[in-house]
Amino acid sequence: MGTKPIKRHDAIKPYSREHHHGLLLCWKIREGFKHNIELKRIKDYADYMWETQIKPHFDAEEKYMFPVLGKEHEMIQQAYKEHRRLASLFNEKVEIQKALETIQTELDEHIRFEERVLFNKIQEVATKEELDIIDKHHENLGADNWQDNFWKEFKKKRK
Numbered sequence: 001m002g003t004k005p006i007k008r009h010d011a012i013k014p015y016s017r018e019h020h021h022g023l024l025l026c027w028k029i030r031e032g033f034k035h036n037i038e039l040k041r042i043k044d045y046a047d048y049m050w051e052t053q054i055k056p057h058f059d060a061e062e063k064y065m066f067p068v069l070g071k072e073h074e075m076i077q078q079a080y081k082e083h084r085r086l087a088s089l090f091n092e093k094v095e096i097q098k099a100l101e102t103i104q105t106e107l108d109e110h111i112r113f114e115e116r117v118l119f120n121k122i123q124e125v126a127t128k129e130e131l132d133i134i135d136k137h138h139e140n141l142g143a144d145n146w147q148d149n150f151w152k153e154f155k156k157k158r159k
Contacts, residue, residue, distance in 0.1 A: 011135035029104040031151040050090040082110045
């Protein structure tokens with residue numbers, strides 16, 4: 001039998017949808033490497049996603065979701081540590097290929113930790129008031145409007 005789908009509270013659902021975009025970023029980085037796309041194009045897209053999607057998402061989680069468990073909780077400490085690590089990888093300016101390779105692995109693992117473990121715990125212990133705050137303060141980060149769809153190029157080449 002497969003794993004049972006997670007029943008997510010409505011207040012937390014937008015954060016889970018944003019995680020989907022993060023997982024897509026990981027896939028797009030892998031596709032870029034797999035098809036020898038110029039490193040600068042992959043990095044430019046990763047920078048765009050960091051600024052418009054991932055960093056604002058991290059900020060919202062830290063401000064509105066993490067307080068439910070408190071800074072001393074081991075899962076929150078792990079999430080903060082992973083956020084800082086990912087921020088340093090996205091901001092890497094020298095070893096760009098290594099940073100991108102690490103991002104695609106660690107961001108994927110981080111999202112899966114939040115979805116399978118952390119969000120479940122937050123949802124389990126949050127009061128109605130805390131869930132209302134999480135829900136009220138979520139900002140729609142908008143669509144990914146990046147024009148250079150390098151991850152689709154290989155599909156064109158096959159035709």
